[in-house]
Amino acid sequence: xxxxxxxxxxxxxxxxxxxxxxxxxxxxxxxxxxxxxxxxxxxxxxxxxxxxxxxxxxxxxxxxxxxxxxxxxxxxxxxxxxxxxxxxxxxxxxxxxxxxxxxxxxxxxxxxxxxxxxxxxxxxxxxxxxxxxxxxxxxxxxxxxxxxxxxxxxxxxxxxxxxxxxxxxxxxxxxxxxxxxxxxxxxxxxxxxxxxxxxxxxxxxxxxxxxxxxxxxxxxxxxxxxxxxxxxxxxxxxxxxxxxxxxxxxxxxxxxxxxxxxxxxxxxxxxxxxxxxxxxxxxxxxxxxxxxxxxxxxxxxxxxxxxxxxxxxxxxxxxxxxxxxxxxxxxxxxxxxxxxxxxxxxxxxxxxxxxxxxxxxxxxxxxxxxxxxxxxxxxxxxxxxxxxxxxxxxxxxxxxxxxxxxxxxxxxxxxxxxxxxxxxxxxxxxxxxxxxx
Numbered sequence: 001x002x003x004x005x006x007x008x009x010x011x012x013x014x015x016x017x018x019x020x021x022x023x024x025x026x027x028x029x030x031x032x033x034x035x036x037x038x039x040x041x042x043x044x045x046x047x048x049x050x051x052x053x054x055x056x057x058x059x060x061x062x063x064x065x066x067x068x069x070x071x072x073x074x075x076x077x078x079x080x081x082x083x084x085x086x087x088x089x090x091x092x093x094x095x096x097x098x099x100x101x102x103x104x105x106x107x108x109x110x111x112x113x114x115x116x117x118x119x120x121x122x123x124x125x126x127x128x129x130x131x132x133x134x135x136x137x138x139x140x141x142x143x144x145x146x147x148x149x150x151x152x153x154x155x156x157x158x159x160x161x162x163x164x165x166x167x168x169x170x171x172x173x174x175x176x177x178x179x180x181x182x183x184x185x186x187x188x189x190x191x192x193x194x195x196x197x198x199x200x201x202x203x204x205x206x207x208x209x210x211x212x213x214x215x216x217x218x219x220x221x222x223x224x225x226x227x228x229x230x231x232x233x234x235x236x237x238x239x240x241x242x243x244x245x246x247x248x249x250x251x252x253x254x255x256x257x258x259x260x261x262x263x264x265x266x267x268x269x270x271x272x273x274x275x276x277x278x279x280x281x282x283x284x285x286x287x288x289x290x291x292x293x294x295x296x297x298x299x300x301x302x303x304x305x306x307x308x309x310x311x312x313x314x315x316x317x318x319x320x321x322x323x324x325x326x327x328x329x330x331x332x333x334x335x336x337x338x339x340x341x342x343x344x345x346x347x348x349x350x351x352x353x354x355x356x357x358x359x360x361x362x363x364x365x366x367x368x369x370x371x372x373x374x375x376x377x378x379x380x381x382x383x384x385x386x387x388x389x390x391x392x393x394x395x396x397x398x399x400x401x402x403x404x405x406x407x408x409x410x411x412x413x414x415x416x417x418x419x420x421x422x423x424x425x426x427x428x429x430x431x432x433x434x435x436x437x
Contacts, residue, residue: 042362042379043327043361043379044310044314044379044381045357045358045360046308046358047309048306049308050304050305051307052305053344054298055299055342056249056299057218057297058217059217060293061215061216061293062292063208063213064212065181065208066207067206068206069204073102073175073198074197074198075175075195076194077095077097077098077196078098079095079192080096081093081095082094082185083185084185084188085185086185087183088183088184089179090181094207095204096175097174097175097176102168102172108168109161109169113158113161116154116157119154120151120154122154123153126147127148127150127151130144130148177204181406181410183210184287186206186207210284210289211285211287212402212403214280214282215260215281216278217277218275218278219278220275244299244301245301246262246299247260247389248295249295251293251294255391256288257391257393258283258392258393258395259395260297263400264278265278265279282395282399283395283396307341307350308350308355308356309349309350310324311381312346312347312348313346315338320337321338323336323337323338326359332371334370335370336358338354345382347381362379363379
């Protein structure tokens with residue numbers, strides 16, 4: 001009878017064990033978990049918009065011409081008109097050196113020319129008589145040859161004296177140092193009374209051309225190549241290259257009032273920086289723009305273009321390139337690879353991969369993946385109002401043509417100077433225009 005309680009106890013334990021197994025036993029399924037709510041995202045509709053493509057890059061002001069002013073002769077500085085920042089017109093005197101030793105050299109050279117001329121005239125007269133008497137046999141061949149050689153020697157001495165006189169006059173003219181072009185001077189490195197010795201590596205001062213000036217900007221090589229590819233396509237299509245409005249913004253967000261005129265690309269690229277330097281000419285009549293000053297160069301097409309536009313924050317990038325997340329008709333997420341173009345303020349133009357009306361995710365990108373169902377909140381694309389500054393005006397004339405005319409005038413002066421020096425006639429005074437170059 002003692003085994004009966006033990007049997008009852010085992011029976012109850014088995015019932016408890018079976019009761020614990022009932023919820024999961026006998027092939028019953030696990031209780032279903034609650035479905036999470038759809039993720040909330042913001043979506044914009046891809047639109048085709050009209051805008052004026054633009055860019056802005058850091059740039060620096062650069063002088064078109066800079067001359068280190070060196071005297072060409074050694075002498076004491078008699079007086080100088082140099083004041084830091086003073087403006088000089090082309091041909092105005094900067095410095096006067098003591099002319100006395102050079103005036104003395106000119107007087108001595110003129111005396112030598114006069115003496116050589118007298119000797120030459122006498123030798124020429126003797127040779128003329130000998131030439132007339134030789135056919136009649138009144139003089140010997142030796143005397144005739146002697147008269148001829150004396151005339152030739154006198155002529156050579158005259159030429160030497162004339163060359164020395166020309167050099168003396170050139171040296172005298174170099175005592176007056178003038179501005180080779182219009183511009184501003186820097187601080188003088190010498191004082192009145194200093195003796196300038198040749199050769200010397202320290203110039204008297206520096207002259208900087210301030211109107212016009214270059215604005216130098218470095219453009220990425222990729223953008224440069226894309227620009228010329230687009231230009232080539234336009235040429236092949238027989239279309240005109242669109243004009244661009246160029247202007248600069250000074251430190252302090254002050255817009256410079258004159259528009260720029262594109263001048264040139266550099267002949268070589270900067271391989272270390274991956275850029276190509278571009279120069280833009282700017283009218284600078286008051287000298288407001290200073291060389292080495294940092295500015296921002298802006299460019300804006302005059303004609304509007306149309307592109308599909310989406311916000312920049314909607315675009316992601318990985319090893320495959322740029323991509324966005326789109327929504328299909330069932331509000332499910334899918335990926336679309338795209339090719340982006342230029343930036344337009346907070347937006348990005350899209351070249352390939354999107355159609356007008358596509359719904360693009362702009363918020364909640366990190367919470368979703370392809371195939372997710374989402375709850376949509378539509379938002380609008382923020383358009384950028386970026387009109388050109390109202391105070392811009394074109395320069396009064398073509399800056400490129402101004403430089404061309406100035407350089408042509410300078411070349412003409414150089415040609416005339418060289419012709420005068422080649423004639424090497426007594427009495428010609430050589431006044432160098434390009435003093436200090």
